[in-house]
Amino acid sequence: MKNREVVIINDDKKSIGDLEETLTAIGHDTIVVNDALLAVDIVVQRKPDVILLELNMPRKNGFELAKEINHAVEMKKIPIIAMSEFFKGEFRFLMDLCGISRYLKKPVNPLDVIWAIENVAEEKHQPGRVLSEYEIIK
Numbered sequence: 187m188k189n190r191e192v193v194i195i196n197d198d199k200k201s202i203g204d205l206e207e208t209l210t211a212i213g214h215d216t217i218v219v220n221d222a223l224l225a226v227d228i229v230v231q232r233k234p235d236v237i238l239l240e241l242n243m244p245r246k247n248g249f250e251l252a253k254e255i256n257h258a259v260e261m262k263k264i265p266i267i268a269m270s271e272f273f274k275g276e277f278r279f280l281m282d283l284c285g286i287s288r289y290l291k292k293p294v295n296p297l298d299v300i301w302a303i304e305n306v307a308e309e310k311h312q313p314g315r316v317l318s319e320y321e322i323i324k
Contacts, residue, residue, distance in 0.1 A: 187300075189213040190235035190307055195225045195251065196269070197243045201292075205238075208296040214303070222246035226254050234264060236303050239286070241270035249284045256285035265306035269294055 192214050196202045199220055206216045217232060219225045222243045229237060237255065241248030252266050265287040273291060281289065287306045290298060 187212065187304060188307070189215065190303060191215045191217070191232065192236050192238060192303060193217045193219060193225075193229055193232060193234040194238045195219045195222065195243075195248075196238070196240040197222065198240070205294065205296060205299060209299070209303075212300065222248075222251050225251055226258065229255050229264070230258050235307050237264055237266045238299065238303075239266050239268050241268050242272070249280050249286075252281075252284035252286050265309070267299075267302050267306060 192209055194202055194206060194209075194216060196218070197220050199218075202218060206218055209216050217228065217234065219228050222245055239248045239252060243251075248268055248270070252268070255264070255266065266285060267288045267290060268281065268286045269290045269292055271292045273289060277289070280286075287309075288302050290302060
């Protein structure tokens with residue numbers, strides 16, 4: 187498994203502690219962003235391998251944030267994995283519009299997160315592969 191830089195965008199500091207600890211323990215570099223308004227700037231500056239994004243945040247929801255990240259020219263190839271407690275069928279369409287590669291239903295199992303990170307990071311490096319398949323992990 188390759189070490190990856192992962193940006194975790196989530197306003198709930200408590201819920202991401204174990205996730206950050208697990209990712210760090212297996213060798214990933216993690217950057218936690220607790221404010222959606224700062225997230226795009228940090229992503230543009232760091233250019234991580236993968237973004238883990240909470241959909242339900244105050245001030246700016248995850249769909250808006252994913253769209254902003256994907257509109258930054260340099261960011262188009264960074265896979266985004268959305269995380270949330272809720273999911274509706276119409277989210278598939280919104281995920282496609284906003285450039286979200288995967289969806290993980292919370293509470294997330296750290297092993298599912300590791301699998302999703304590896305999966306989207308490898309797809310990113312396959313020429314011609316479109317990241318529009320959605321796997322909902324419950």
